[in-house]
Every structure is written in C-alpha cells, then in structure tokens.
Amino acid sequence: xxxxxxxxxxxxxxxxxxxxxxxxxxxxxxxxxxxxxxxxxxxxxxxxxxxxxxxxxxxxxxxxxxxxxxxxxxxxxxxxxxxxxxxxxxxxxxxxxxxxxxxxxxx
Amino acid sequence: xxxxxxxxxxxxxxxxxxxxxxxxxxxxxxxxxxxxxxxxxxxxxxxxxxxxxxxxxxxxxxxxxxxxxxxxxxxxxxxxxxxxxxxxxxxxxxxxxxxxxxxxxxxxxxxxxxxxxxxxxxxxxxxxxxxxxxxxxxxxxxxxxxxxxxxxxxxxxxxxxxxxxxxxxxxxxxxxxxxxxxxxxxxxxx
Numbered sequence: 001x002x003x004x005x006x007x008x009x010x011x012x013x014x015x016x017x018x019x020x021x022x023x024x025x026x027x028x029x030x031x032x033x034x035x036x037x038x039x040x041x042x043x044x045x046x047x048x049x050x051x052x053x054x055x056x057x058x059x060x061x062x063x064x065x066x067x068x069x070x071x072x073x074x075x076x077x078x079x080x081x082x083x084x085x086x087x088x089x090x091x092x093x094x095x096x097x098x099x100x101x102x103x104x105x106x107x
Numbered sequence: 108x109x110x111x112x113x114x115x116x117x118x119x120x121x122x123x124x125x126x127x128x129x130x131x132x133x134x135x136x137x138x139x140x141x142x143x144x145x146x147x148x149x150x151x152x153x154x155x156x157x158x159x160x161x162x163x164x165x166x167x168x169x170x171x172x173x174x175x176x177x178x179x180x181x182x183x184x185x186x187x188x189x190x191x192x193x194x195x196x197x198x199x200x201x202x203x204x205x206x207x208x209x210x211x212x213x214x215x216x217x218x219x220x221x222x223x224x225x226x227x228x229x230x231x232x233x234x235x236x237x238x239x240x241x242x243x244x245x246x247x248x249x250x251x252x253x254x255x256x257x258x259x260x261x262x263x264x265x266x267x268x269x270x271x272x273x274x275x276x277x278x279x280x281x282x283x284x285x286x287x288x289x290x291x292x293x294x295x296x297x
Contacts, residue, residue, distance in 0.1 A: 002119040002120050002121060002137070003117070003119050004117060004118050004119035004122040004138070005115070005116060005117045006116050007114045007115050007116040007117075007130065007132045007133075007134075008114050008132075009114060009130055009131035009132045010116040010128065010129065010130035010131075010132060010134065011128075011129045011130070012124060012126060012127065012128050012129075013126050013127045013129075014124060014125050014126010014127060014142060015123075015124070015125040015126055016122065016123075016124050016125075017122070017123050017125075018119065018121045018122030018123055018138065019121035019122075020119030020120070020121045020122045020138070021119075022122070025114070026116065026130075030126060034122075
C-alpha cells in the first residue's frame with residue numbers, strides 16, 4: 001500500500017482524502033478522510049475532523065475522530081475532542097479530553 | 108538546497124488534497140493537489156501526479172501534470188513525461204524532449220500578481236533568447252541515464268547525495284511559447 005507523508009515542516013489547510021496510509025509529522029487544518037490507517041506522529045498536529053479505519057494518535061488532535069475499526073491514543077498524545085470507534089486504546093501518558101462513543105458497528 | 112534535514116512531504120498516488128499546502132521542505136506529488144502548493148525548497152510533480160491551479164517553489168519539476176501557474180523562483184524543469192497547461196514563470200527553464208507546455212512562458216523575472224510573498228522573488232537573469240520548440244531542448248546528460256520509471260525525486264535525492272548539481276539549462280526563452288497539444292494535455296482521470 002502506498003503512503004502519504006506530511007512532513008514536519010508542512011502545513012495543509014483543506015481536505016485530505018484517499019486510499020493511502022497517511023502519516024502526519026506536520027500540520028493539517030480541515031478534514032482528513034482516508035480509507036487506510038492514519039497515524040499522527042509525536043510532532044504531528046491536526047485541527048480537523050478525522051476519519052479512517054484505524055487512527056493512531058501520537059501527537060496532537062483537536063477535533064472529532066472517527067475510527068471505523070480502532071483508535072489508539074499513544075503515550076505523549078494530546079487528544080481534545082470526541083472519539084467514535086468500536087475499539088479504543090488509551091495509553092499511560094496520553095492526555096485525552098472529550099467523549100468516547102463506542103456504539104458503532106464494525107467498519 | 109532541499110532535503111538538508113532529510114524531511115519531505117509526499118502525497119501518495121491514491122491521495123487527493125483539496126486546499127493549500129505550505130512547506131519548508133520538498134513536496135513530492137504522486138497523487139493530486141487541487142489548490143496551491145508552495146515550498147521554500149522544491150515541488151516535484153511525479154509521473155501520474157496532478158497539481159494546480161498554482162505551484163510555487165525555488166525549484167519546480169513537472170514529470171506529471173500541472174495546470175495554472177507554475178512559478179519557479181529559480182528554476183522549472185519539465186521532464187519527458189511532464190505536461191503544463193498554464194503559465195510558467197521562471198528565470199531558468201528546462202523542457203526535455205517529450206515534455207509539453209500549453210500556455211505562456213515568462214522568463215523576465217516577473218511573477219503573477221497574486222504570487223505569495225513567502226518565497227524569494229525571482230532574479231531576472233534571462234538575457235538570451237533561443238528557439239523554443241521542444242525538439243531543440245537539449246537533454247541534460249543526467250536525464251538520459253535516468254531509469255525509465257524511476258521517480259524524479261529518487262534521482263534528485265541521489266544527485267544530492269553524490270553532491271552533483273543538476274544539469275544547467277541549455278536555453279533561456281523570453282516571450283511566449285504556444286504548443287498545440289490537443290487532447291494530449293488533458294489530465295488523466297484520477
């Protein structure tokens with residue numbers, strides 16, 4: 001599977017969609033909607049509505065996250081906003097402020 | 108020049124970005140960006156990649172398809188597979204055999220009015236004029252040994268690692284270039 005990488009010194013304002021794995025080291029403001037796993041690295045920052053089959057958060061997200069299969073909030077992550085997913089992992093050392101809705105069917 | 112920190116942004120072949128992309132690192136596009144792409148180093152549109160309506164960087168390399176304004180503050184290269192439908196603003200332009208432009212070429216250092224300020228202004232260095240048909244564009248030695256399907260960014264990275272400068276452009280063109288490309292210039296369906 002091909003990959004899209006947003007570098008640490010890149011800022012996107014708008015909408016990112018597609019079927020590539022998305023790895024974010026930089027910033028996205030807007031909407032992210034992928035049909036493949038999304039990973040926000042430690043330096044990555046999203047102010048966005050985020051949807052993907054699996055969303056791994058190691059950086060900062062402000063906004064709503066929908067993980068159709070799974071959401072992981074990793075150590076060092078800062079998640080501000082609501083999460084909707086059937087499976088969620090919150091690691092020790094993660095900061096999370098928001099609601100969790102696990103009442104969705106498997107994606 | 109670019110990539111000195113080894114970081115870059117890469118838009119995958121099955122990714123569409125709608126909006127503005129601003130980078131202080133190379134942006135390599137295998138997929139599609141509908142909007143503005145600006146980098147303080149380089150933007151490389153790989154074969155199959157599509158960008159527009161504006162691309163701006165010190166170096167812009169088009170091996171895919173670009174629509175609108177292509178602004179290279181230092182240099183624009185259109186490879187054998189590159190297609191540009193719009194205006195090219197650059198003090199130095201390389202158009203390899205097989206590459207195509209439909210639109211204006213401006214090499215006197217002016218930029219489109221709405222060009223953002225975050226990238227250095229191009230210096231007006233083009234003083235020579237030369238024939239503008241693609242057949243006369245001399246192919247740099249580096250390009251002719253490039254593997255057929257290898258991404259431009261890969262050979263560029265290798266050249267940077269080997270500390271060899273990209274081949275200097277053979278010609279400078281002042282004025283307008285109009286090439287009728289018919290259907291050929293149209294973008295492929297993403």
